[in-house]
Amino acid sequence: MTIKRSSFLRNMAFGLSASFVLAACGGAGTETAEPTDGEPIAEETTEATEGGAGALTVATEPAFPPFEFQAEDGELQGFDIDLMNAIGETAGLEIQFESLPFDGIIPALQAGTVDAAISGMTITEERLETVDFSRPYIKAGLAIAVKEEDTDINGLADLEDKRIAVQIGTTGADQAAEVPGAEVSTFDSAPLALQELSNGNVDAVINDAPVTLDAIESGNIEGLKVVGELLTTEFYGIALPKDSENVEVINDALMTMMEDGTYAEIYQKWFGDEPPELPESAF
Ligand code: GLN
Numbered sequence: 001m002t003i004k005r006s007s008f009l010r011n012m013a014f015g016l017s018a019s020f021v022l023a024a025c026g027g028a029g030t031e032t033a034e035p036t037d038g039e040p041i042a043e044e045t046t047e048a049t050e051g052g053a054g055a056l057t058v059a060t061e062p063a064f065p066p067f068e069f070q071a072e073d074g075e076l077q078g079f080d081i082d083l084m085n086a087i088g089e090t091a092g093l094e095i096q097f098e099s100l101p102f103d104g105i106i107p108a109l110q111a112g113t114v115d116a117a118i119s120g121m122t123i124t125e126e127r128l129e130t131v132d133f134s135r136p137y138i139k140a141g142l143a144i145a146v147k148e149e150d151t152d153i154n155g156l157a158d159l160e161d162k163r164i165a166v167q168i169g170t171t172g173a174d175q176a177a178e179v180p181g182a183e184v185s186t187f188d189s190a191p192l193a194l195q196e197l198s199n200g201n202v203d204a205v206i207n208d209a210p211v212t213l214d215a216i217e218s219g220n221i222e223g224l225k226v227v228g229e230l231l232t233t234e235f236y237g238i239a240l241p242k243d244s245e246n247v248e249v250i251n252d253a254l255m256t257m258m259e260d261g262t263y264a265e266i267y268q269k270w271f272g273d274e275p276p277e278l279p280e281s282a283f
Contacts, residue, residue, distance in 0.1 A: 055094040056246065058084055059109070059117040061102040063189035066214050066270050067120040067138075067236075079270040080118040083137060084238070086262050090253040101188060103169030106131055109241045116240045116250070120208060122171045123237040123282035133237030134250045136278045137263075141230035142172050143209035145197060145216075148225050153204055155228035162203040165193040172206040175231055194221045206231070235282040 060080065062068045068078040076097050088095035098114055105117045109131050122140070123133045146153045153159065161181035166173040168186040176184045187193040190207050197205045198221050205212065209230055215221040240247050257263040258278075267275040 055096060056088065056115045057096050057098055057113075059098050059100045059105045059114040060119045061105065061189070062099050063191055064120045064208075064211055065191075065218070065220070067211065068118070079138070079266060080120065080236075082266045082269065083257075083263070084118045086257055086266060087238075087250055087253040090256050090262070091249050093249070102167060105239065109239055112241055115244070116238055116246060118238050120211065120236055121239050122234040124171065124234075125283065127239070130242070131239045132242055132244060132247050133239055133282070134247060135254055135280055136235035136237055136282050137254060138210075138236040139276060139278060140208050140210050140234050140236060142175055142206055142232045142234070143212055143226045143230055144228055145194065145205045145207065145212045145224045145226050146203065147197065147200065148223050150203070150225075150227075153227060156231055159204055159206075163201075165196045165202040165205045167193050167207065170207070171232065171234060172208065176206045191215060191221065194224065197221075198223050208234070235278070237282065 060068045060076070062070050062076055062078075064078075066078055067080045068076060071077050076099075081097070084095055084097075087093070100108055100114070100117075102119060105114075105119055105121070106127065108114045109117060120138075120140070121127075121133075123136060127133070144153065144156065144159070153162065156179070159176075159179045159182055161183075162179075163183045163185065164176045164179065165185050165187060166176045167190045168188060170190075172190075173184070173186060176182060185193075185196070185202060187196065190205075190211050193202075193205050193207060194212065194215050196202050205224075209226065212224075212226055216224050216226070238250055240250070254263070257266075264275055267273070
């Protein structure tokens with residue numbers, strides 16, 4: 001089933017609905033390869049083309065729908081998966097995914113055991129000290145989720161002294177750590193943190209808005225709502241080891257895909273909307 005979260009960008013008032021510059025540039029080339037439900041747009045793996053740069057091992061933490069998740073048969077799916085496979089096809093690179101815990105991804109990049117990572121990972125100043133990132137490929141931000149019946153918590157200020165669940169090693173965890181008096185519990189994945197809230201064991205979750213909204217709208221997690229404004233504006237990037245030659249390879253492929261409509265097609269498949277304009281760099 002194709003997951004369409006047509007409303008998330010609009011609902012969260014990302015305010016970019018008029019900025020279809022990239023989509024407009026790529027509009028002419030979008031009629032290729034109608035995506036079939038649940039199937040990645042690109043082939044799972046692509047033979048490295050003659051003169052191509054070879055193969056890339058790409059880490060991901062596959063419990064972050066709609067960006068990456070596992071189908072019942074274990075197959076990786078999601079916006080990031082389709083995007084990375086399409087980058088591989090564009091750049092002539094064979095893409096091999098490797099599932100890792102989210103907080104193990106940057107250490108793996110530093111150790112050189114993986115070549116890249118696509119995992120809904122926010123480009124942050126702190127991470128840029130240890131890894132490189134591609135240009136931004138998605139705009140997101142953090143949101144607060146609470147129980148549907150909760151009327152006390154309406155924004156960040158109301159989280160003081162409350163119990164907050166987060167995913168370990170994330171920007172949501174960083175944000176929760178700043179809340180005075182909050183009791184923060186960490187989980188290995190975002191769905192586990194949201195489930196803890198659904199079970200009534202915590203008062204709130206701070207997590208990426210698109211993922212929290214997907215969990216609520218898909219019915220995967222019950223009885224929750226998002227409150228207040230987005231706490232942050234964040235851009236996701238593909239992470240690479242410092243000074244990797246693949247930064248340029250991936251950026252070139254992303255640029256090509258943004259111009260020829262491939263990016264817009266993948267965006268449409270997962271979010272049911274035209275992609276918003278993205279800056280060339282996060283900072
Ligand atoms: N975007 C958030 C971060 O980078 C969460 C990513 C994730 O959980 N996969 O920290």
